[in-house]
Amino acid sequence: MSFxxxxxxxxxxxxxxxxxxxxxxxxxxGGLSPYHIEGGCDIIMQMGTAKYGMRDSDGKFSPExxxxxxxxxxxxxxxxxxxxxPGKGGVLPGGKVTEExxxxxxxPAGQDSISPNRHRDIANMDDLLDKVAYIRELTGRPVGVKxxxxxxxxxxxxxxxxxxxxxxxxxxxxxxDGGEGGSGAAPQTLMxxxxxxIAEALPRVVDSLxxxxxxxxxxxVAAGKLVxxxxxxxxxxxxxxxxxxxxxxxxxxxxxxALRCHQNTCPTGVTTHNRRLQRGLVVEEKYLRVxxxxxxxxxxxxxxxxSCGCRHGRELKREHVRIVQTANQSIALNMLYxxxxxxxxxxxxxxxxxxxx
Ligand SMILES: Cc1cc2nc3c(=O)[nH]c(=O)nc-3n(C[C@H](O)[C@H](O)[C@H](O)COP(=O)(O)O)c2cc1C
Numbered sequence: 218m219s220f221x222x223x224x225x226x227x228x229x230x231x232x233x234x235x236x237x238x239x240x241x242x243x244x245x246x247g248g249l250s251p252y253h254i255e256g257g258c259d260i261i262m263q264m265g266t267a268k269y270g271m272r273d274s275d276g277k278f279s280p281e282x283x284x285x286x287x288x289x290x291x292x293x294x295x296x297x298x299x300x301x302x303p304g305k306g307g308v309l310p311g312g313k314v315t316e317e318x319x320x321x322x323x324x325p326a327g328q329d330s331i332s333p334n335r336h337r338d339i340a341n342m343d344d345l346l347d348k349v350a351y352i353r354e355l356t357g358r359p360v361g362v363k364x365x366x367x368x369x370x371x372x373x374x375x376x377x378x379x380x381x382x383x384x385x386x387x388x389x390x391x392x393x394d395g396g397e398g399g400s401g402a403a404p405q406t407l408m409x410x411x412x413x414x415i416a417e418a419l420p421r422v423v424d425s426l427x428x429x430x431x432x433x434x435x436x437x438v439a440a441g442k443l444v445x446x447x448x449x450x451x452x453x454x455x456x457x458x459x460x461x462x463x464x465x466x467x468x469x470x471x472x473x474x475a476l477r478c479h480q481n482t483c484p485t486g487v488t489t490h491n492r493r494l495q496r497g498l499v500v501e502e503k504y505l506r507v508x509x510x511x512x513x514x515x516x517x518x519x520x521x522x523x524s525c526g527c528r529h530g531r532e533l534k535r536e537h538v539r540i541v542q543t544a545n546q547s548i549a550l551n552m553l554y555x556x557x558x559x560x561x562x563x564x565x566x567x568x569x570x571x572x573x574x
Pocket of ligand 1: 219244398400464465
């Protein structure tokens with residue numbers, strides 16, 4: 218979540234809490250603030266379509282700024298879309314663009330700030346992989362891609378392009394956001410109806426990577442209401458390597474779902490820049506709750522894994538899950554989504570290339 222969508226005390230609590238629990242924090246698209254760095258946790262810096270924090274005076278990608286940022290962050294993430302508003306971009310209302318936010322993002326204060334619905338310098342999969350390789354080369358940091366999923370073309374195209382060009386062009390991770398994802402502000406129609414739910418998107422993305430023999434090369438991060446240990450464990454069973462959550466951590470900060478994120482009047486101080494409303498969000502107390510949430514999620518995921526006979530969460534597999542369907546009948550997840558043959562797509566592509574040669 219960006220600094221801008223959420224407040225300074227919220228970002229500070231998350232930064233300190235993440236350090237305490239030894240987990241990472243993603244900046245969201247709003248640039249890197251001193252509050253992200255303050256706690257000393259590992260940071261993933263997101264590059265959104267507006268290139269906030271990494272843009273020149275014309276709003277274009279600035280290699281100098283990205284190189285400078287690489288001293289503070291552990292990885293970069295190119296955001297194509299998020300589950301709450303795929304294809305839409307975003308608006309930070311002028312009321313939330315304070316002097317400080319304008320400095321961090323590189324935009325004028327007090328004016329609505331628009332992030333376009335696409336990266337102007339990325340028009341197709343080759344462009345995307347070029348950008349991944351370029352930022353990785355420039356910064357020496359891993360580079361991933363975040364996207365919501367609307368069908369199978371995207372991930373298949375990504376796999377085919379990596380197979381054609383070479384594994385050195387692969388993104389280091391894919392962060393998959395389910396259609397149930399949250400946002401500071403988005404049209405209700407997109408929030409409610411667009412992008413596949415994570416329950417359908419995740420297994421199919423994982424399967425495509427297995428078929429292309431890229432599952433070991435491209436790490437998979439999943440999000441979309443995976444806020445309880447059981448839901449996060451489900452994602453690990455399906456094939457995610459990691460789980461992200463935004464709203465899980467908002468709850469740990471005291472979010473009461475007042476639904477005013479876009480109005481700058483959040484009564485709990487989580488999404489407002491009004492100092493008076495922020496007074497209830499006491500960093501010295503809240504960072505411990507953030508840390509407790511992360512630690513207990515991990516502890517309970519391992520407990521679920523032990524209960525399945527695994528040594529830890531990373532050994533969880535599809536056969537450990539049963540999905541309850543109508544009339545309380547359940548079906549094994551590995552029957553619903555059978556593991557595909559590893560490398561089958563890669564082999565088929567190779568055979569076609571050989572035949573053509
Ligand atoms: C207040 C808020 C701000 C967010 N800002 C961003 C953002 O800047 N970039 C992004 O990729 N996703 C953003 N998201 C989406 C989350 O990162 C996440 O992908 C989504 O909410 C699914 O996770 P969850 O169900 O655990 O909240 C935001 C979500 C919320 C609730």
